Amino acid sequence: MRYMTAGESHGPQLAAIVDGVPAGLHISEDSINADLARRQSGYGRGGRQLIEQDRVRITSGVRFGRTIGSPITLVVENRDWQNWTDRMAVFGDAPVDLQRETTPRPGHADLVGVLKINSDDCRDVLERASARETAARVAATGIARELLADLGVDVFSYVTSIGQAKMPEQDPMMDAPDYKPLEIELSDVRCPNEATADAMRAEIDKAREAGESLGGTFRIVARGLVPGLGGYATAGERMTSRVAAALFSIPAIKGVEFGLGFKAAELPGSQVHDEIILDSNLGFTRAGNNAGGLEGGMTTGMPLIATCAMKPIPTLMTPLKTVDLDTLEAADASKERSDVCAVPACAVVAEGEVAFALANAYLEKFGHDNMADIRANIAAYKERLKTVSR
């Protein structure tokens, strides 16, 4: 499966095309819309979310609620387009009173983008570099989530820190898979610990008052995976790099760890590697999950756990210094309407990216023409694994 998105932040619409989707997969518009709503929500989001109410419209590849094996087109309208028809017109001349964006924001794509494409207006860059694009990704990766759900795999996320507010955790690699997704969904910071959630909101309030922004960390958990997805033989097969690349493709992600991650580098081997045991019900399993569900570039069958770091939002209401592209004088960076903190929303985007990488690995291993064959192939594989451990 591949997906491609198009659309500017204040253009008429965002679109995504997903191809390589097997036939016979049930698709629910409601599930994709629920994910779009989850991406829009979260304490600390900006005014744009009050304007938009993202809904997907599928215009190809699905018939009577099931995929038919052809490319799927998903469209999400930008309601804000109504306010930008002159400044973002596809044809015609720019309005005479057009205010170009000439004060690039440190931390955003503005400056390097205009240098790269030879433009005198940062808007040519920021319209696409804006994380509004991630709405199209959530729609596109929703197809992968449907596929995984069909195969008994769920992917969820929770926020572990915002600024200095950190969730206390004893043994996150063993505890994470048990956090109840509903508790997380009910939290506007996606944090299952109420005291930490209060501290996170307080951090965001403090940042907003100071004209500041915040980043944080979140964890992605995928449960119900078979062992052996991905591969150990070539660089391109390794799930470690494929999932990490998917996560690093999200704007503002600056760190990804699997399992213990950086902490593993501090500990001796006996405290890191997960001992192998043979369980009468589960077959081969592990005493722990410090590896975060990946060994040798393949899924182990334990939950896949990735922790991501998101940097603070670049747009600041108390702006940093920049250089005006017209006057070449020092100036305040521009103040595009903006989130104070988007860590919870970013976690939702990341769920989708992980789901897409995992769904592709399933198709690679079990076929990709239709769901019936894929399900049968997985059942046969599981049966063989049982025989091995008997």
Ligand SMILES: Cc1cc2nc3c(=O)[nH]c(=O)nc-3n(C[C@H](O)[C@H](O)[C@H](O)COP(=O)(O)O)c2cc1C
């Ligand atoms: C869900 C989400 C929402 C974001 N919202 C904003 C925002 O409102 N304002 C902003 O300046 N950056 C926002 N960002 C971050 C920028 O998109 C990102 O920092 C920028 O594109 C530069 O890319 P880089 O951080 O990877 O270098 C958001 C990112 C995500 C994932």
